[in-house]
Each structure stands twice: as structure tokens, then as C-alpha cells.
Amino acid sequence: MLNTGIYKDVFEQALYSLSDNKLRSILSILGIAVGIGAVMAVGSVTEGVRDYVYQELESYGIRTIWIFRDPEEIKNPNRAVRQGSGISTEDYEFLRSSKTCCPAVRRVTPQVYWAEQKPVRVNGVNYLLNLEGVGVEYLTINNDQLEQGRNLTNNDIERRNPVAILGPTAAEELYGKTGPMGKSFRYFDQKYTVIGVLKRKSRQIIEQVNADTYDTNKRILIPYTNLQAILGSKDIHTLLGEAESLEASVDAMDQVRTALERRYSGRFTYKTENMQKWIDNAENYINKLRLTGLSFAALALFVGGMGIMNIMSTSVIERTREIGIRKALGAQYEDIRFQFLMEATAVSTIGGVIGLVLGIFATYVIGFSTGYDFRPSWMIGIIAISVSAIVGMMSGFFPSRHAARMNPVDALRHE
Numbered sequence: 001m002l003n004t005g006i007y008k009d010v011f012e013q014a015l016y017s018l019s020d021n022k023l024r025s026i027l028s029i030l031g032i033a034v035g036i037g038a039v040m041a042v043g044s045v046t047e048g049v050r051d052y053v054y055q056e057l058e059s060y061g062i063r064t065i066w067i068f069r070d071p072e073e074i075k076n077p078n079r080a081v082r083q084g085s086g087i088s089t090e091d092y093e094f095l096r097s098s099k100t101c102c103p104a105v106r107r108v109t110p111q112v113y114w115a116e117q118k119p120v121r122v123n124g125v126n127y128l129l130n131l132e133g134v135g136v137e138y139l140t141i142n143n144d145q146l147e148q149g150r151n152l153t154n155n156d157i158e159r160r161n162p163v164a165i166l167g168p169t170a171a172e173e174l175y176g177k178t179g180p181m182g183k184s185f186r187y188f189d190q191k192y193t194v195i196g197v198l199k200r201k202s203r204q205i206i207e208q209v210n211a212d213t214y215d216t217n218k219r220i221l222i223p224y225t226n227l228q229a230i231l232g233s234k235d236i237h238t239l240l241g242e243a244e245s246l247e248a249s250v251d252a253m254d255q256v257r258t259a260l261e262r263r264y265s266g267r268f269t270y271k272t273e274n275m276q277k278w279i280d281n282a283e284n285y286i287n288k289l290r291l292t293g294l295s296f297a298a299l300a301l302f303v304g305g306m307g308i309m310n311i312m313s314t315s316v317i318e319r320t321r322e323i324g325i326r327k328a329l330g331a332q333y334e335d336i337r338f339q340f341l342m343e344a345t346a347v348s349t350i351g352g353v354i355g356l357v358l359g360i361f362a363t364y365v366i367g368f369s370t371g372y373d374f375r376p377s378w379m380i381g382i383i384a385i386s387v388s389a390i391v392g393m394m395s396g397f398f399p400s401r402h403a404a405r406m407n408p409v410d411a412l413r414h415e
Contacts, residue, residue, distance in 0.1 A: 025347060028311050031304030032351025032391065033358055036384045038300050040359020042293030043380030045366055046286060052372060053282040059201050060216075061143040062275050065105075065249050067239040067256050070271040085235040086268035089228070091260060092135075092236055101259040104243055104252035109135035110236040112227045120220065121186040122174050129170050131187065131220045133227030139165075139198075141242045148181055149196030157223045165196040169217035188230050192222060249274040301391055304351065308395035312344050337401060344396020345389055352388025356381050 054062075069086035092110045095102060102108075112133035119126035136152050138144070147168065156163055164185070171180040171194075180194045201216050228234055241256060243249035253272035260270055360376045367374030 024311050024314070028304070028307040028347050029351040029354065031307040032301070032348050032388055033304075033355035035297055035299075035301030035304045035391075036352045036355025036388050037358030037362060038297035038355075039294070039384045039387065040356055040376065040380055041362040041366065042290065042297055043383070044359070044363040044377045045374050046290045046293065047377050047380070048363075048367070048372060048374035049289065050282075050286050053286065056202050057275060057278055057282065059143055060275070060278075061141055061242065062246055062279075063106075063243045063249055064141055064143075064275060065241040065243060065253050065256070066273045067241065067253070067260070067270055068237060070269045084233070085237050086264065086270065087236040087239055087260065089234045089236065091263060092239065094263070095239070095256065095259060098259075102241075102252065102255040104248050104255055105241045106244060107137045107141060108239055108241040108256075109137040109141055110224045111138070111238040111240055112224045112231070112235070113237055118187070120174070127173055129173065129218050129220050130215070131222065131227070133224030134221050135224055138221065138240065141240050144201075145199040147197045147199045148179075149194070151196065152221070152223055157225050160223060160225045160229060162190055162192045162226065163195045163222070164192045165198060165221040166194055167198050167215075167217040167219040168200040169215065170220050171197050173218070187222075190226070190230075243274075246275060246279075249276075301387070304348075305391045305395040308344050308347050308392060311347070312340060312396050341393055341396045345392040348388045348392025348395070349385070352385045355388065356384060359384065 067087070087110075089110070092108065095105070095108050110133070113131070117128040117130060120129050120131065121127075134152070136154055136157060139146070139151055146165075149165065152163070152165065155161065166174070166180055174180065174185060175183055180197060182194065184191050184193050186192070198217075198219070224236070239256065241252055243252040253274060257270045257272050260268070359381070363374050363376050
């Protein structure tokens with residue numbers, strides 16, 4: 001059995017042996033440090049990217065569901081095509097007022113739009129922007145925040161008041177740096193007054209993980225009844241709903257789709273979506289980023305581990321007579337093996353601590369250079385240090401076993 005004193009002696013001997021071959025030890029320590037630093041940086045940056053992705057997804061309403069007519073149904077040449085969106089104002093009122101058909105849906109709002117952009121006119125100049133007709137609860141469901149002004153009201157919807165809420169990019173395009181509040185634009189010869197401006201939504205990561213070209217910051221929102229009047233129809237192109245949670249959104253989609261199909265006796269088929277596709281794309285993107293980074297980190301750790309194995313094997317050869325003397329004085333198999341394992345672990349642990357510092361520094365540098373507020377993950381740091389210790393023990397296993405198995409007589413004869 002090894003007591004505490006022997007642990008202390010072995011550790012001191014390990015440090016002495018490392019200091020006896022400084023250059024070789026430093027190179028081995030650096031090999032581990034680079035690998036551990038890479039693990040720390042990759043893990044911290046990956047977690048930071050994940051946080052930013054989910055913040056952006058949350059800003060678009062992570063519990064949101066979309067319900068619309070299945071476009072494949074319209075393209076099917078073997079089926080008689082029925083005109084319309086398959087969703088009307090009456091359907092929206094039914095879903096909103098019914099407490100039994102869709103219990104998983106907290107709130108719902110209509111969305112009416114053109115298939116292509118139509119010009120908005122300011123001072124005789126036409127601008128192509130995304131104009132949507134929406135309801136009162138649209139901002140809440142879509143998790144939009146107002147920078148200025150007010151939301152649409154039920155009175156605006158019922159009376160078809162010519163009022164509009166602008167996205168920040170749309171406001172800049174229409175009115176430049178001057179304040180848009182209270183100003184007007186023309187849309188299909190109707191004059192609309194700006195009553196609100198939305199806060200800007202980040203899309204830096206969303207565009208990468210979802211390849212979505214629709215810019216929500218260029219939206220113009222008007223009462224959906226106004227756009228229905230222009231279209232001459234009571235059709236609603238998309239219903240936006242909000243579930244209690246992302247998990248409950250699956251039930252919410254099924255309930256709304258079933259309710260609409262029953263109302264129309266199967267004459268229309270519907271498609272539903274939630275944020276899961278965006279989340280899956282984001283996870284796929286993050287996992288690829290993590291896998292790429294960890295592959296390089298694993299390669300660096302492998303090289304560092306080979307370096308430790310090399311110096312330990314060399315150390316065993318150089319200290320063969322020392323091993324013979326120790327065995328002759330009564331040192332056991334476990335004692336010799338533990339001594340060299342401790343030396344290998346000391347190299348990797350010191351390298352791990354240095355790598356931890358390098359990884360923290362690299363995390364901040366990457367965050368500063370990319371403009372993101374990346375912060376070191378201490379959980380990743382603990383894992384990195386544990387990995388470095390394991391690498392050290394694995395790298396020192398074979399040299400330590402070889403040293404422990406030496407015959408004392410042969411070891412004492414070694415020149």
C-alpha cells in the first residue's frame with residue numbers, strides 16, 4: 001500500500017526528473033497545452049454560438065407554428081384544384097373563439113400577403129418592401145418588440161384604419177435618418193400613417209443555419225382586413241399560432257390542421273410548420289463546427305500524448321540502473337509503475353493547466369475578432385483538465401509497465 005508520504009516523494013521525484021530534462025519536458029508540455037487549449041476554445045466558442053443561435057430563434061418566437069394550404073395540393077394535376085387559400089376570416093374567428101378544438105394553442109393571428117412584393121410609394125418614389133396584413137396578436141406571437149409607437153388595435157382591424165408598423169430597415173429605406181412616426185406612404189392609392197417602428201432583429205446566424213432570404217427588418221405591417229379589401233377576398237394565407245412550449249407545438253399543429261380539414265370536409269389539405277426545422281438546422285451547423293474543431297484538437301492531443309510516451313520511454317532507458325537499485329532495495333512492481341505514471345501525469349496536467357489558460361485567452365480573442373461575446377465554459381475547462389490527466393496516464397502506461405517489469409539484475413548491469 002502507498003501511504004501519503006510515498007505519494008509526496010513520488011510527486012517530488014517526478015518534478016525533479018522533468019526538471020532534469022527541461023527542453024524535452026517543455027516540448028511535451030507544449031504539445032499537451034496546444035491540444036487542451038484547442039479543446040477549451042472549441043468547446044467554449046461552440047457553446048457561445050449555440051447561445052447566440054437560440055437567442056435569435058427565441059426572438060422569432062420559438063413556440064410559433066404556421067398553418068397554410070399545402071402547395072403540393074395545388075400542383076397536383078390529378079386533383080381538381082379549388083381556388084383560395086383554404087383559410088378564411090371565419091376559420092380564424094372560429095379557432096380564436098373555440099376553447100375545445102385546439103386546447104394546445106394559446107393564441108392565433110392571421111397573416112395576409114402578396115405572392116410577390118408590391119411597390120410602396122413615398123414622395124413619388126417606389127420602394128419594394130415586404131408588406132403583410134396581420135392581426136392584433138401578431139407582435140406577441142412573433143416575439144416582436146416596438147422601438148417606437150404602438151401596436152395595432154381591434155378598432156384598427158374592424159374599421160380598416162390606414163395605419164402601419166414598420167421594420168427598422170423599412171423605416172430607413174422610406175424616410176432615411178428622419179423619424180418615421182406620423183409620416184405617411186401610399187399603397188394602392190391608399191395613404192397609410194406610420195404608428196410604430198419595430199426593434200431590429202439579428203439575422204447573422206439565422207441566415208447561415210437556415211438560408212432564409214426573407215428579411216424581417218424590411219416588413220411593413222398593416223391590418224389584415226385592409227389587405228383583404230385590396231385583394232377582394234376574405235382569404236387568410238397563413239395562420240400564426242403560439243403553443244405553450246416547443247414540445248406542445250406538435251400537438252397544436254395537429255389540432256389546427258384537423259380542425260380546418262373537418263370544417264372543409266377534406267376539400268383542402270394543409271401543411272404545418274414549427275421552429276423545429278430551424279432548431280435542427282442550427283444543431284446540425286453547430287455539430288459540424290464542433291466536430292471540425294474537436295478533430296483538430298484530438299489530433300493535437302494525440303501528438304502531445306505521443307510526445308509524453310516518447311519522453312517516458314527515453315526516461316526509462318536512461319534510468320535503468322536507478323530502477324535496478326530501487327528494486328534491489330525492495331521497491332515493488334506497483335511502486336515503479338506508479339512513479340513513472342505520476343511523471344507522465346505531471347507532464348500532462350501541467351500542460352493541461354497551461355492549455356486551459358491558452359484556451360481562455362483564445363476564446364476571448366475569437367470573440368473580440370468576430371464581434372461576439374464568447375466566454376470560457378468552466379465545465380469545458382474541467383473536462384479539458386480531466387482529459388489531459390487521462391492522456392498522461394495512457395501515454396505513461398506502457399513505459400511505466402516496461403520499467404516495472406525489469407529484472408533487477410539486468411537493470412544493474414545496464415551501462
